Amino acid sequence: MRVRTAFALVAVPALLLATSACSGKSGSASGSGTAGGSDVTLTYWASNQGTSLDNDKEVLTPVLDAFTQQTGIKVKLEVIGWHDLQTRIQTAVTSGQGPDVVNIGNTWAVSLQATKAFLPLDASAMKTIGGSDKFVKTALDTGGAAGTDPTSVPLYGLAYGMYYNKAMFAAAGLQPPTTWEDMVADAKKLTDPSKGQYGMALAAGSYTENNHFAFIDAAQNGADLFDSSGKPTFTSDGVVNGIVRYLDLMQTDKVVNPSNAQYDNGTKAVADFATGKVAMILNQNNADATIKKNGMTSDKYGVVAFPAPKDAKSQVASHVAGINISVFKNTKHKDQALQFLKYMTSADVQGQLDKPFSALPVLKDAKAVFTDNAQEAATFTDIYNKRAKPLPLVPAEDQYESTVGKAMNAMFASIATGGTVSAADVKAALQTAQDQVAASVG
């Protein structure tokens, strides 16, 4: 009998480890052949920008082939969905076995910089890729913490805008809103739950979308999420009230279908908009592809900046969203990787990729080509260049995203299932999030 107990005591940890110690290795060793030769192959992990992973491959392959023709450097492309990208990067950083070049969400840039796994782009490296002057300044700012050499440069620009359905607004005799109050009033007029029609749709179950609006609404209130020493300040009044304002779209204004609490990604809200179930959505400009796919042409909708309240301290309408491109520090082909960065951020290639990926130009003086709706192009360019603020450029930014974003998921869930969320509840939840971030910052 004792033998069996002893056996079990050994076997149980073994069983448990199957779940707790799994950290699969992925990522291929980069490159084949020696540096400098013409048979260099760069491994490139691209993020999902098009309508599907295959679509991305179709768009990128001719562009990469042209690079090979120009330079003799081959590029092995892998397109990775957003759901997996962070895990893949994490594994690559941990194991030291990653690609040579990788796309990252620009809000992760400073967090990833802190891992020291990415190549700092110092003055000479910057010169190699065409000089830091060529980029839109706020976009380049996202590449690393202030006062450091950035570890990524902007590749595709994105910004939030408020899309509205022209026909629905005209039928109700409304003009597109310029203030938060107008937006809510319009949304109320366009809401009729008995017909299943609502003023707005929100991706209220998506922690990434939720944390972006926590940031933007707080910024409109003049509040910051981190102080100058990098400590979280989530519980300040500006942040709490900003979040309450956003939650109230569902809670007190009732212009959002409670079902939206289950929308765990932006595309579901976009689909509601494109199929006429809602009159407005708040989305980044890459919504265009999904809208078109659902059968709504670009002349049927207009875009205005996400409105701030009348007494707002700041007219911030978006964070500086988008995709950056980075080089892994332990690449064996540093020069070729930098050459590739120069190519991808050249005016020519940017012009080719911005349209299929619905991206805003990250280069100064470049024209937005992602849409044939001139008003939309002008609005988004204006938001991106003048009314966008980078998310906090601190290493703990990624933890802000997950803790506050998930807390907001829970708040929306509570509202949707009949509960109420008061300012005090929001503050308590943010205190927890803040403690969690503080605990892991150390």
Add this chain to the structure above:
Amino acid sequence: MTTTLQRPRKAPPASPGPHDRRRRARWWLPYALLAPAVLMELLIHLVPMLTGIWMSFTQLTKFFISSWTEAPFVGLKNYRVALDVHGAVGSSLLRSFGITCAYTMLVVVISWVLGMAAAVVLQRPFRGRSGVRTLFLVPYAVPMYAGVITWNFMLQRDTGVINHLLVDDLGIGSGKPFWLIGSRAFTSIVIVAIWRLWPFAFLMLMAGLQSVPSDVYEASAMDGAHAFRQWRSITLPMLRPVNVVLVLVMSLWVFNDFNTPYVLFGTAQPAAGDLISFHIYNASFLTWNFGAGSAMSVLLLLFLLLVTGVYLTVVNRRSQRA
């Protein structure tokens, strides 16, 4: 403890025969045959486990992840944070632990009851028995992801078939409830987990029942025992060895369940479905805080070791008394 591998006891003849000598010359053979297994066991289980334990004493955050051997040693700090029930991290871990205990109890008990009932009913031959048996095993045979993601579709509020059936067709309740967010999420995940697990209980108990001789039942029937009495006095005691292992294995699986919440809830997991392995995943992978995650894993391991140890001791003592 007795070892199963013993060298043959030496016989006392004056000169060892050729057969004996050959045997002694090959004393290493069993060890050599065992060596690959032992080596792999060390590599696959023990080394990662020890690494995990070492990690739990370090502050392995994103600042050190690319050269993780240089992570600073922080002693018991990660454990203190995880066990401080007044702090944000500790209290949420405790809450998740409570949810997981309730989840495990419900899923294991109900799965066992269902499995037992089905196994007993299907013990008697009838037409189409093998068909029903196969049908019952389907949830176990369906790939996990496919099964659980189907539940995710069925449990959607507006488009799901569950609400369509309950509210639209049967007219139960007013307004469609949410199944995947809010407090009902717990009910949902328990149901999905039972759906996945009970065929395993059924399979094991069905196999166990095959070894119960039918003449015992016949004899007891002659003595006038009813079906329930037969089940209580014959089936249950005869299945005891199966049950001891079955309940233990199911409990460990369910307690450590990661896949069900991960697939059912995706990135939008509700507080009511915050099971502990998923919680630890969020605490370490999403925040890149692997030291804290390892400390929580080690605590979980210690807890399960303790429970298993107590369980086996109690079970064995009872069987010695019997």
